[in-house]
Amino acid sequence: MNRQILVVEDEAPIREMISFVLEQNGFNAIEAETIEQAQAKIKEPYPDLILLDWMLPGGTGVKLAKALKQNEYTRAIPIIMLTARADEDDKVKGFDAGIDDYVTKPFSPKELIARIKAVIRRVAPTSLEETIEFHGIKLDPVSHRVFINDKSLDLGPTEFRLLHFFLTHTERVYSREQLLDNVWGTNVYVEDRTVDVHIRRLRKAIAGEGHENFIQTVRGSGYRFSGKTQPSG
Amino acid sequence: MNRQILVVEDEAPIREMISFVLEQNGFNAIEAETIEQAQAKIKEPYPDLILLDWMLPGGTGVKLAKALKQNEYTRAIPIIMLTARADEDDKVKGFDAGIDDYVTKPFSPKELIARIKAVIRRVAPTSLEETIEFHGIKLDPVSHRVFINDKSLDLGPTEFRLLHFFLTHTERVYSREQLLDNVWGTNVYVEDRTVDVHIRRLRKAIAGEGHENFIQTVRGSGYRFSGKTQPSG
DNA sequence: AATAAATGTGACAGTTTTATGACAATATTC
């Protein structure tokens, strides 16, 4: 699946030009004209990156950036600011709000794409197509197979997606709700506890191959996939 | 949650201008016109910083500063003085009273914000999701982990929250009630002494790793998390 | 020094949270 990029820009010609360039380069562009529109579109599935115009009607882009960075679910979305002037001040303000990069208008399509790829590479080193390897666990999204120390492992669809999610989101605690959102999908009505059961199944499958506890329980919070060993209780 | 900043300034236009600038920059401004008003507003929840006008009716700002610095609960609140003249004398007096910084009127919004951020950064060098480090203790809110000298530490939920609170509120005494409010949450009906027990548990967990007494008892007042060693007595 | 007040501690029982095995319903495969 292609990367989704949200373009927040009030000037239609620029916005459309950007979208065009993005689509030309294999990205999936979503457009927003105002901050309000942007906020409405920043929900699941979350875009993989946001291109944010600095001068927006109804509030500057920095405000949106700040708001996003303060939200648990959106804070990880990388943001590239589009700014008309290479103003030092603005840059500082932007970085305060957690901006990942800047592109100064006018910019060349080539530059824009280069920056986007750079940020994505930095933020998500694992492309959707590449096989992921983590401490002896190999997962190939293409062939849809999992190896653990080169021994093939057999997982159900849900366990596969769960493992995939974990492998691309290690060292971080996720609540059952977050896992449901990310692995099952939004608006699925499933009990929180169901996550426990699938965690159990995945654990069993991995442990069957003589492996440590990658999936760690964080009581009261959720689960964490980690290479580091958990301190003994 | 945004930082709360108390603006103590008798001249309405200036006060409002300051508030506006603060709000623009993501701070939460509270206004006070007089020292009395200020004192009334310096209570829970305590502001994170105080902007204090030097020339106040009914007593100079320095007096208020001194009073605050002598109070166990308010001592750690950073204060920035607003002074009309870059008077050397005043500066000395202010620093005597524990002022953290000065801004001389007229000042640019940019300067004010810069100073505020500098002071806050110095006092509370932690943002919500960043890992916090304090004298060898590392707490990562994201992975929900604690390390002490890079050795993983295992804490129960309450101890974790308690430590988290302390790490973001060091060098300041909190009463048991305040701790209950902040760590347990408001409207929880729990004995004051319960705090003692959890303090004990946290102390034990930290001390287990051969460490000093970060958590200090302030008899009759509460507890303080501090890097400095407590003077005996 | 004796008494009173505040804090430190270990134990413990109740409660909450998580792990686990079983099962019926549903989806997939052949």
Next chain:
DNA sequence: GAATATTGTCATAAAACTGTCACATTTATT
């Protein structure tokens, strides 16, 4: 369409966590 696999939910077991209490210590007062 039968056989097989997968899924979500429950009930129950197993852990982990909590708040209190009773008693020990320490600190302040008279």
